[in-house]
Amino acid sequence: MKFSCNKESLAQACVNVSRAVISKSTLGALEGILIQAHDGKLSLSGYDLEFSITTCIDAQIEVPGEIVLNSRLFTDMVKKIPTETVTVSIDDKHLANVTGGSVSYTILGTPSEEFPEIPTVESDDIIRLPNAVFKDMVDHTIFAVSLNDVRPTHMGSLFEFKNGLLTVVSVDGYRLAIRREPLNIPFETSFIIPAKTLKEVTALFGEEGTCEIHAVKRRITFDNGTYTVYSRLIDGDFLEYEDTLPKNEKTLLKIEKRELLSGLDRVSLMISDRMKYPIHFTLNEMTMEIRCDTPLGKASDVNYCPFEGESIRLGFNSGYMIDALRACDCDKIKVRFNGPLSPIVIEPEEGNKFLYLVLPVRIK
Amino acid sequence: MKFSCNKESLAQACVNVSRAVISKSTLGALEGILIQAHDGKLSLSGYDLEFSITTCIDAQIEVPGEIVLNSRLFTDMVKKIPTETVTVSIDDKHLANVTGGSVSYTILGTPSEEFPEIPTVESDDIIRLPNAVFKDMVDHTIFAVSLNDVRPTHMGSLFEFKNGLLTVVSVDGYRLAIRREPLNIPFETSFIIPAKTLKEVTALFGEEGTCEIHAVKRRITFDNGTYTVYSRLIDGDFLEYEDTLPKNEKTLLKIEKRELLSGLDRVSLMISDRMKYPIHFTLNEMTMEIRCDTPLGKASDVNYCPFEGESIRLGFNSGYMIDALRACDCDKIKVRFNGPLSPIVIEPEEGNKFLYLVLPVRIK
CATH class of the missing domain: 3.10.150.10 (DNA Polymerase III, subunit A, domain 2)
Incomplete structure (x- = not known):
């Protein structure tokens, strides 16, 4: 097997198919890239038994063939070749020689038969x-x-x-x-x-x-x-x-996403990875209070905030609520509450492009 | 104790003095910033018993005093205050209240007496x-x-x-x-x-x-x-x-730093953190060969390269040589060899601004 090809294209292909390569495996072939040189095309594949990436690049193929080369080493070698063209040749003993300009690398490859077959999917739909x-x-x-x-x-x-x-x-x-x-x-x-x-x-x-x-x-x-x-x-x-989406609501809050997010962010300071405490959230008399008490200390953020429906006080996991708010890609949102133990629903003020649901936690 | 000051100045001062604060210590006061409010000035200090950083910022001091506040928490609180001015007040029980706009934080401080004294250094020189x-x-x-x-x-x-x-x-x-x-x-x-x-x-x-x-x-x-x-x-x-600097040389190589560095970089690919192998370096017949054989494979880089004096073949640790070359801030360097077991000296081609010395390793 012997081929020459553009160094940049090969390096890029190697980097990308390597995403599907396992870095440590008991099966050595799985740590490698399958390289197949046939009919003027060079195909490269990485496969971790559940997931694979394959691509083809142009190459000048002198001797067709197949080999598996260690993904990390081969990618780095190609990257470090100082010329525009890189030449790869494999001998009968699977020794791979990667050369360009003054530089020559030799590593031992694995026969392509040891690389597991990548399943094919064919569908008319x-x-x-x-x-x-x-x-x-x-x-x-x-x-x-x-x-x-x-x-x-x-x-x-x-x-x-x-x-x-x-x-x-x-x-x-x-x-x-x-x-x-x-x-x-x-x-x-x-x-x-x-x-x-x-x-x-x-x-x-x-x-x-x-x-x-x-x-x-x-x-x-x-x-x-x-x-x-x-x-x-x-x-x-x-x-x-x-079936899990609440149909009704007792309290409706229309708010700038940013406002709710920054309040939660400030108050969450008292929560550390090792200490999970719920946020206390209260809507009452045109006021939104976000509060958190933990052994580290107390934090509260109180703002004027009109809402529709009943007053409410509930607790939730700050991280879950922040994740959901960050994922909203609109400025104005509506938050629907249906009592302190019913899921909190976050939607855009207009349309139904997204819906996020966070379960409340019981607070004293 | 009570003071108000600009939020940005305080946050910046906290971030910087925190560099001297230990994140985990059996002595709680060492995880904190010493804050001293006297005579219209606010002084902040971090100290890890070997190293300290102190700075002063302007502040409006209503009640003078001193306290130690947890470095991470206090810095984050100040950063999260949504207003331009932040107010800090400490009560008799060392409870610190940090406020600005809608936000209020409360944490427990440590009396300043528990903070170790930072040594002073006075010299006329x-x-x-x-x-x-x-x-x-x-x-x-x-x-x-x-x-x-x-x-x-x-x-x-x-x-x-x-x-x-x-x-x-x-x-x-x-x-x-x-x-x-x-x-x-x-x-x-x-x-x-x-x-x-x-x-x-x-x-x-x-x-x-x-x-x-x-x-x-x-x-x-x-x-x-x-x-x-x-x-x-x-x-x-x-x-x-x-006394350790070799006075003589048997071989003198004048070279572009970049050229030597890129050759070493290419060949070092065969060396991993777990496997330390020396680089084989040979100057002979107008040629420089950099080579490395390890269980991963073989790499070599051979270039035309005139030099003065005797031919030489020696081994060295690739990382040490690369560190030294990277630290040279000039394009053209001279490398002096005095036999395969004598220290390698790297200097600028002109002047004596720097000198790097790398010990060779014995090779077969």
């Missing part, structure tokens, strides 16, 4: 999604994905394509995040994408262009024309989230 | 040093300070004021760094400043203005007009560094 929309919906819901595996289906986000709408839902048992966007596809489908996959794909694809999604049973692929990403899907039933 | 020179000399020698306490005097840098010259020297047993700068003071003196102090003072003082140094026996103060920094000095005899 294709979803085309602008990357900007995809990234926006993920960025504003992923914080609510569960980090523990008590309910595996909650370790990813539900993607629901129905009635000309894409709805993305994340939930972790204490809060819930919903984002909605009009999207016409001629069929209905839904699946749960692992949070790790969502983070990697949105980071790799950015906001330019469109991605093509194929999903079949437990597998999904994303393709932006340059990179193909494969991932397993999470199997099982997601929360019936529609 | 004053050294005035431009901060830019001070920072430059520290930045380019501090990498060679010893990190282990086998020889405590090597855990700081020697400052030697002699013959119209300031010489700064750091050494760790494997390499040595010298920086020289003309500086006229009417007396001779030398002392060893702990590396931590040098880092903190240069970071705090930056490159503007001048600092005034008083050093007496084991104590030193630095004053830039806004901040006063106290530190202990390291006691003991520093290496007689003049």
Whole structure:
């Protein structure tokens, strides 16, 4: 096997497919990039058994072949080659020689047969999604994905394509995040994408262009024309989230997001990572009081604040509320309360682009 | 005790004196900032028993007094106050109330009697040093300070004021760094400043203005007009560094610093933190070869390179050589070799502003 190609293109491809490579594995091949040189094309793949990234770049292929090279070492070598073109040749004993100008590197590769096969996904039902929309919906819901595996289906986000709408839902048992966007596809489908996959794909694809999604049973692929990403899907039933959304409200607060957020931020100073204390939140007589007492000290922020409906006093986890408010991408929001033990609902003042729900905590 | 002052000035002063505050201590007062309000001035100090920072800011003092407040909490509170002015009042029970606008914080302070006294240093021999020179000399020698306490005097840098010259020297047993700068003071003196102090003072003082140094026996103060920094000095005899500098050379290499550095950088790829292997360096027949063989693989960089004197082949620690080269602030350097077991000397091609010395390692 022997090929030459542009150093920058190869380095960029290596850096990107390395996102799917495991840094430490008992199976050495999984720490490497699969390099396949055939028909004037060079294909590079990283695969961690659940998630893979593949891309093709132009190369001058003298001898076709396949090899697996340690991801970190190979990427760094290519980066450090001082010439525009880098040449890679592999001998019968899998010794790889990477050269350019005055520099020569030699490392031992792994036969491509030891690299596990990446599953393929073929489906006639294709979803085309602008990357900007995809990234926006993920960025504003992923914080609510569960980090523990008590309910595996909650370790990813539900993607629901129905009635000309894409709805993305994340939930972790204490809060819930919903984002909605009009999207016409001629069929209905839904699946749960692992949070790790969502983070990697949105980071790799950015906001330019469109991605093509194929999903079949437990597998999904994303393709932006340059990179193909494969991932397993999470199997099982997601929360019936529609049932959890409160229909009524006893108290309605319309407020600048920034105002509520800065009040919470100031008062949260008394909460440390090791000491979780709830925020005491009171709406009464045209006043909003945000307060927190902990062993560190006391903090309070009191502001004039008209609201509609009953007075209310409740407690909530400051971090959950701050996450939800930060994810609101509008200035004016409405916050709906239905008594001190009913979920708090945060929505835009106009429209229904997002809905965040935070469970209150019982306070004395 | 009660005072009001500008929020930004107070926040800035807190952030800076906090550099001398210990984050975790069995003596609670050491986790705090000493605040002293007297005669229309507010003084703030942090002190970790070896090092202190003190500054004064303007304040409107209603009731004079002293208190120690937790550094992290107090700094964050002041930062989060939404108004231009912040008011701090302390009651008889050392409860501190920090307020501004809608926000009110209450934390428990510590009586100032529990704060250890910061030593004073008084000397008629004053050294005035431009901060830019001070920072430059520290930045380019501090990498060679010893990190282990086998020889405590090597855990700081020697400052030697002699013959119209300031010489700064750091050494760790494997390499040595010298920086020289003309500086006229009417007396001779030398002392060893702990590396931590040098880092903190240069970071705090930056490159503007001048600092005034008083050093007496084991104590030193630095004053830039806004901040006063106290530190202990390291006691003991520093290496007689003049004796360690090779007088002769068998091989002389004049080279662009960048060229040598990039060759070393490329070849060092085969060295990881866990596996220390020496670089093999050869000058022979107008050629410079930099090579490294490790269990990860082989790397070599071979370039045309004229030199003066004998051919040479030796080994050295790549990290030590790279540190020294990075610290050279000129493009053209000369490297002097005196056989494979004699220290390698790196100097500017012109002048004697700096001298770096790296010990070679024995290779097969």
